[in-house]
Amino acid sequence: MSSVNRQVSVRQLKVKKCNTKCRLIVFATLAICLVAVAVFADRLCPYDPYAQDLSLSYQAPSAAHIMGTDAYGRDMFSRVIVGARASILSTLALVCIITLVGTAVGTISGFIGGKVDAIVMRVSDFFLAFPGLVFALAVAALLGGGVLNAIIALAVISWPKYARVARSQTLSVKVSSFVQAAVLAGDNPPQIIFRHILPNIFGPILVTAMLDIGTMTMELAGLSFLGLGAQPPIAEWGSMMSSGRSMLQTYPWVVLSPGIAIFISVVIFNLLGDTVRDYLDPK
Amino acid sequence: MKEIITVNNLTKYFKAHGKADTAAVDNVSFSLHDGETLALVGESGSGKSTIARLLTGLIKATDGNIRIYDKDICKMKKNKAIELYSQIQMVFQNPAESFNPRKTLGYGIGESLKNRGYNSGATANKVAELLEMCGLPAEIALKYPHQVSGGQCQRAAIARALAVEPRILICDEATSSLDVTVQKQIIELLDKLRKSKILSIIFICHNLALVQQFCDRVIVLYDGKIVDQGTPDEIINNPQADYTKLLVDSIL
Numbered sequence: 001m002s003s004v005n006r007q008v009s010v011r012q013l014k015v016k017k018c019n020t021k022c023r024l025i026v027f028a029t030l031a032i033c034l035v036a037v038a039v040f041a042d043r044l045c046p047y048d049p050y051a052q053d054l055s056l057s058y059q060a061p062s063a064a065h066i067m068g069t070d071a072y073g074r075d076m077f078s079r080v081i082v083g084a085r086a087s088i089l090s091t092l093a094l095v096c097i098i099t100l101v102g103t104a105v106g107t108i109s110g111f112i113g114g115k116v117d118a119i120v121m122r123v124s125d126f127f128l129a130f131p132g133l134v135f136a137l138a139v140a141a142l143l144g145g146g147v148l149n150a151i152i153a154l155a156v157i158s159w160p161k162y163a164r165v166a167r168s169q170t171l172s173v174k175v176s177s178f179v180q181a182a183v184l185a186g187d188n189p190p191q192i193i194f195r196h197i198l199p200n201i202f203g204p205i206l207v208t209a210m211l212d213i214g215t216m217t218m219e220l221a222g223l224s225f226l227g228l229g230a231q232p233p234i235a236e237w238g239s240m241m242s243s244g245r246s247m248l249q250t251y252p253w254v255v256l257s258p259g260i261a262i263f264i265s266v267v268i269f270n271l272l273g274d275t276v277r278d279y280l281d282p283k
Numbered sequence: 284m285k286e287i288i289t290v291n292n293l294t295k296y297f298k299a300h301g302k303a304d305t306a307a308v309d310n311v312s313f314s315l316h317d318g319e320t321l322a323l324v325g326e327s328g329s330g331k332s333t334i335a336r337l338l339t340g341l342i343k344a345t346d347g348n349i350r351i352y353d354k355d356i357c358k359m360k361k362n363k364a365i366e367l368y369s370q371i372q373m374v375f376q377n378p379a380e381s382f383n384p385r386k387t388l389g390y391g392i393g394e395s396l397k398n399r400g401y402n403s404g405a406t407a408n409k410v411a412e413l414l415e416m417c418g419l420p421a422e423i424a425l426k427y428p429h430q431v432s433g434g435q436c437q438r439a440a441i442a443r444a445l446a447v448e449p450r451i452l453i454c455d456e457a458t459s460s461l462d463v464t465v466q467k468q469i470i471e472l473l474d475k476l477r478k479s480k481i482l483s484i485i486f487i488c489h490n491l492a493l494v495q496q497f498c499d500r501v502i503v504l505y506d507g508k509i510v511d512q513g514t515p516d517e518i519i520n521n522p523q524a525d526y527t528k529l530l531v532d533s534i535l
Contacts, residue, residue, distance in 0.1 A: 177375035178383045178391070180341055181443065184373055185395035186365040195394075199385040 020278045027272040034265050035092070038084040045078035049235050058251045068253040070244060076257045079235040083258060086147055086224075086236035088265060091217045094151045094158075099209045101155070102162020107201070109163065110170030111193060121167070124160035132157045133219060140228035147236070150229035154219055158212070165208050169201035203280045210273035214266040221262050237262050287451065287483060288315035288338065293347035295333055307333040309507035310347070315451070320477060320484040322494040322515070324530065325504035331487045332376075334504075335455045338485070339373050340364055351451070365398070372444035376456040378436035382428040388436075389424025392443040399447065413442040417472060434465035438472065445476065452477075453485045458493070470497055492534050495519060503527050 037044060047065075056073030059065055067076035109120035127135070139153035173179060174197065182196050223229040224238030232239060237258035244254030293311045296304040308330040315321050323331045336342045338349060340356050349356050356367055375381040382391045392413060393406040401409065411421040417438040428436055437457060444452055454473065458466040474497065477484055486498055494501055495515040503511035503524065510524035522528045 177377060177381040180336075181373075181375065181381055181391070181440075182383075182394065183341060183364075184339060184368050185443070185446075186368055186398040187394065191398075195386070196383050200383070 020275060023271075023275045024279050027268060027275050030268045031272050034084065034088055034268060037081060038088040041082045041085045045075070045081045047075035047078045049074060049078040049082040050233055058247070058254070060251075061253055067257040068251070070240075070254050071247070076253060079240060080237070080257050080261045083235040083237045083240060083261065084265075086230050086234060087217060087221060087238070087262070090147050090151055091213060091220055094154055094216050094220065095209050095213050097151070097155050098158045098212075099162055099205060102159040103166040103198075103201075103205055105159065106163035106166025107170045107193060107197060110167035111174060111189065111197065117167070120163070124163050127157055127160045128164075130157070133222060136219065136223060137226065137228060140223055145228055145231045147224075147230045147234070150220055150223045153223065153228070154216065158216070161212075162205065162208060165204055166201060169204055170197055173197050173200045207273065207277040207280060210276045211270065213269040213273065217262065217266050217269065284316040284318065286314045287317050287352055288485075289350045290314065290334075290338075291348050291350075293334070293337060293349060294345050295330075295337060295342070296345045306507050308337065308344075311504075311507070311509055312347075313502055313509065313512070315483055315485060317450075318477075318481055318483055319500060320486055320498045322498035322501045323485060323487045323504060324489055324491060324494060324501060326489065326526075328506075329504040330507040331504055332455055333507075335373060335453045335485070335487055338453060339371055340367055368395070368449075369399075369447050370449050371451040371453065372447065372449040373453040373455060374437070374440050374444050374457040377460055378433045378440055379428055381440045382436065384428055387425055387427055388431065388439045392424065392439060392446055395443070395447045409446065410442075413446055414439070416445070416476075417442040418468075432465075433461050434468060437461060437465075437469055441469075441472065441476070445480070448480075449482075451483045451485070453487070455487045456489075457486075459488070459490075466493070473497070489530075491515070491519060491530055503530065 051074065053073035056065075056069050057071050059069040059073070061068040065075050065077065067080060069075055070079070105120060105124075109117045135157045136150075136153045139156050140150055143149035143152060179192060179196050182192050187195065220229060221236070221238030221241070224236045225242040227239070227242065230236030230239045232243065240258040241255050241262075244251070244258075248255050291312050293308055294306065295308040296306050299305050307328075311330070311334065313321075323334060325331050333342070337344050338351070338356075340359065344357050347357075351367065352370060354367075359367060382388055389407070389410050393401070393410045396406045396409055397403075407424070410424050414421055414423055419435060419438050419442070423431060423435060423439060431439070440457075452473075457473075458469050461469065470493065473484065476482060486494070488494055491501075498515055501512060501515050501518045502509055503518065503526065505524065505526040511518060511522060511527040518527060519531055519534070522531050
């Protein structure tokens with residue numbers, strides 16, 4: 001009886017694993033498509049996203065302009081596609097930066113321990129104690145508008161989360177026998193970190209980063225919406241929504257088109273993040 | 284016989300938050316002679332593993348000194364540690380945990396060789412040789428820790444410890460987590476190796492029957508202190524301390 005049950009559960013596990021793999025493939029493909037759109041935006045957009053034609057302003061969606069046009073008669077569809085570059089590529093750059101910085105800080109601090117660790121962790125507590133976006137607003141306002149400054153502002157407030165994850169993982173790996181064996185093999189500290197610690201803490205950090213892409217997309221768009229990110233006339237989803245918001249009731253497509261783009265990309269990246277988590281942690 | 288490890292008044296305190304510091308090792312002195320197999324027995328928390336970590340310089344002593352081949356390792360600089368590890372190596376308790384799960388066993392065994400300037404070809408040859416010496420097929424080098432059994436993993440761990448041809452091997456409960464038949468094989472392997480390589484072994488264990496079979500001398504630890512020492516027969520036939528009596532009674 002129990003062996004029958006066991007077979008069933010093993011089969012269920014296999015099915016689950018297979019489902020996760022299928023989901024991973026689907027969402028990864030979708031995410032890659034999004035990134036490809038961002039990279040090849042210039043070739044994909046049907047019109048020049050910056051060409052103004054006031055005679056065409058606020059055209060409703062039609063066969064010629066499937067997302068309509070904005071106040072200056074620019075094709076919304078082209079602007080949404082080109083906006084992917086500022087939105088998605090800068091989000092990915094942001095996530096890469098905070099992952100690298102946070103992991104480096106957390107791993108080194110956890111590895112060294114003692115006073116260094118205490119100081120680094122109090123500094124990260126300091127950043128975590130502020131409401132994130134409010135602090136980012138302050139930093140962005142200090143630095144002035146621009147995509148790069150928005151990335152810096154969000155990076156400044158977001159790295160501590162990664163430092164925390166990397167540190168706690170490092171602390172648990174550091175005491176394991178294989179790290180002690182590596183010390184006995186004559187590894188120096190950088191060798192221990194790169195050969196033994198980082199490969200073993202990579203999973204949780206990757207999951208954190210994947211789950212963060214969606215949040216970061218929204219926060220970058222949020223900063224741009226408030227005028228602290230991308231500056232006009234650069235096409236960026238947040239600033240496009242912001243510029244159309246006064247016309248929401250009369251010409252809703254000016255706000256809805258970039259809004260839907262943000263919605264779709266956030267959903268795709270969040271689902272991808274969830275799936276990567278399920279895949280790496282099959283429990 | 285020549286003393287190769289001399290431990291004098293070794294003390295290690297661990298800091299406890301809010302409470303008085305706990306003494307894991309309390310004023311312990313002993314020595315290890317060339318070619319000898321010395322057993323450290325005692326219950327969990329008696330300081331056996333702490334002594335092993337002190338001897339290998341993984342942690343620093345609070346007080347006392349350890350001389351290995353007439354060098355005081357408590358005063359050793361960190362960058363000189365690699366010289367110490369050419370003389371003393373350790374086999375850990377949990378075989379599955381003693382290899383990096385993301386690297387092959389061959390990588391783990393060859394790591395100390397690479398750190399000593401072996402190129403990849405020479406490392407691979409030496410790894411194959413070490414595996415054969417420990418009774419494992421050469422293909423094991425390409426496997427990951429989760430793909431092999433506990434016994435195979437422990438043999439590989441012994442191969443890793445012997446890669447740099449140390450004179451002293453510390454086995455920190457190296458057989459405790461293995462089942463009895465595998466335990467016997469590992470003991471036989473260690474026995475063969477100590478004869479052919481003239482190894483001195485510090486054998487940390489809590490199984491007196493095993494110690495009687497395998498070791499020349501026994502030190503019984505209780506609460507960080509040495510409570511009894513002598514040959515295995517002396518300890519078993521004429522235990523002095525209360526804890527030793529309990530331990531002898533527990534032999535099945």
